[in-house]
Amino acid sequence: MIDYVRKILNARVYDVALQTPLDPMVRLARRLDGPVFLKREDLQPIFSFKIRGAHNRIAQLSDEARAAGVICASAGNHAQGVALSANRLGIEATIVMPVTTPAIKVEAVRYWGGNAVLYGDTFDEAHAHARQLERERGLIFVHPYDDPDVIAGQGTVGVEILHQHPDPIEAIFVPVGGGGLAAGIASYVKFLRPETKVIGVEPTDAASMKAALEADERVVLDRVGLFADGVAVRQAGEETFRLCRQLLDGVMVADTDAICAGIKDIFEDVRVLAEPAGALSLAGLKAYAQANPRRSGSLIAISSGANMNFDRLRHVAERAEVGEAREILLAVTIPEVPGSYRRFIQVLGNRAITEFNYRYAGSSDAHVFVGLKLGDATREKAELVAQLERLSYGVIDISADETAKLHVRYMVGGRAPTLDDEIILRCEFPERPGALLGFLDGIGTDWNITLFHYRNHGADYGRVLVGVQVPQGDRAKFDARLVALGYPHEDETDNPAYRLFLRG
Template identity: 40%
Template sequence: MLTLQAIHDAAARLRGQVLETPCVESRTLSQIVGAQVFLKFENLQFTASFKERGACNRLAQLSPEERARGVVAMSAGNHAQGVAYHAQRLGVRAVIVMPRFTPGVKVERTRGFGAEVVLHGDTLEEARQHAYQLAEQQGLTFVHPYDDEAIAAGQGTLALEMLRAQPDLDTLVISVGGGGLIAGVATAAKALKPGITVVGVQTQRFPSMVNAVLGTHHPMGTATIAEGIAVGTPGKMTQEVVARLVDELLLVDEGDIEQAVLMLLEIEKTLVEGAGAAGLAALVRHPARFAGKKVGLVLSGGNIDPLLLAAIIERGMVRSGRLARIQVSARDVPGVLAQITATVAAAGANIEEVHHQRAFTMLAAQNVEIDLVLQTRGKAHVEEVLAALRAAGMQAATH
């Protein structure tokens, strides 16, 4: 059984092998959500994720025979890099099975840590079955991403660090995929501080632990920006721990996670992947639930695809009004475009895109329709730009 002693033993093994990451208050986020928010920066680990802790603890306990034969793991993400990096450090052969669709950057990064990467199957399940086959054929030890007590004990070491740094924490909000992190955290936290509240967070698209523990039948989706917690079936061991020790499970949607990623980037100047921002997303979605509490959040990883990050930033700018699309219609006479752009410039907005429409419009033939994408200071500034265009005799509205 997963115990506090096992987590203390893991902490002793990990000393000097993984980073003891900072756990500090974010005053700005605290003001925004109405709770005292403390952030545990696991995105600062060498492979940018807490997954190193469990991987290192599991590998450190291999017998000499197991070490000589090597390990195999199945993962498309952070677990792969954690196993590969610590196997390389310990001089252990590591084979990582990844689905064929895994982004090239993740494959190369895992290879960069010295692992042998095998691309197999179109789904995580197919990749997992192949990993089990390799384990049997080559005598490799299978390192499970979450359903393993040594893995969960390793992940639980970050709770020891959080409560040592911030003993007054009364609530921990933890993202949940397969459940390795929350099983370790809940075991450590409840043993050290029985009155502490542990809250798990899943996405509405992958509510597998919620369904398993609460007996609900929320539909399962196919994709989420929090791919690190997109797990179809939770672990058996982890599910038992969650049912016994976790006080509440909450769901957040994609928009909440996008907003949380952007808040952490803008306010804390820290890059967090979707799964790592799920805890903050829960505070944004359910502020009344956490009002006045001292809440610990784990920024569990920072491995986000740059194109996804670019899309999140741009969409966030649209939501806040700093990127706005407006439509202007005016008489189609020489110089009208120059007049429009001059009016926009005088109002202090910057033009990012212009689309000048003659044929595809329902306006009278002598009129022209112009779509503009503007960089502004926010929604109030957009209204100022529209007012300036109307004052210049044009029709203007957001589009």
């Protein structure tokens, strides 16, 4: 440990890296009833801590090694670190990246002058190809985590944390992919403050370090999930495993929903969009805080990166509420009779409805996919489910159902070719509690609702696609009811997409 502390204190990182702030997370601290801090490595020039280890390794190369050029394999952030460091030192850099790497990271490598080579679907395939190029071209390989100089460079994060927070720290939570950051921080923190816990956090579907620690040897995972691509590593490093086995106080795991909730928490407190790997440690911190309400010091998470692809934001926003246990998803069976929707919405009361999907499928029962935003999901969910069951509604909690969240919610529907006199309306109404019930009250119970699709998008107005079975003789009465309702609406009965996919 002393050798690593010496290497960390002598690391060359500040030629290109910044000393990043340790920001208090005021809103989250209030919710968790204790001080919470975020180490802002997302503020580095490449928006990731990886610049520290990459530059420390490259800066110590001999003139002969620099002339040969460097190569690395990376899912993105280490790649940018190598590209930037090599650019500043006038060294040619080749970066091998999996083809699954987010475009924002590939473009960043090229921006910093690196030669990006896309190869393979996983880090391991890219790594093998980089090693082959290393041998063929005589290049110097810069490992993303399993190298003492890289580990020492990452360890400077720990130096800064202890300088910035001299008060007691109960635990520091570190994202773990290959383990370089965790090994570096733990080497320094455990030397100076052995009472401070250092806890690794991995995605549930890429927990290679946790598996290695449990087996007491490095293991190779069959596959890893790519949502948190910055830590999608099938096998922990040899040197990082040795250090983490000695120094870490444990490794936690976090699923996609918890990571998305962490992204939202970071945005709400410091107004930055962390990438999934960047919010991973905060997801672990929150789980620890909830399991350990009596704490003796601050909790610190590392915001390790902010290289987020913009097209992921919709997925993150939808999963964050479930991950924070603020939204529940239910499958509810109600009678297929006029007025049943209104009665069902009345049972839901003033709870904020986030989603409501239904398509007519027969004359007996209606199956509704409904999302609800709750203050205390654990308590309120139990109360609501019990209430619905007392009223003889069939209820299934699908909040934790991956298939429901990823696919079924978008596929509720189907054709209803035998449904006569159906009118399709696209409507808007003010987005406030009770607005959906007010909309149904305005339509009334004289006609059967045959289709309903609504999703809260956080805007001022809710957008609804609704189908109503209105006999020809009732059209004038129905039109008058819509006018009295006063909500903007468009008749979409002749819409070709509706005719093709929903009418038949």
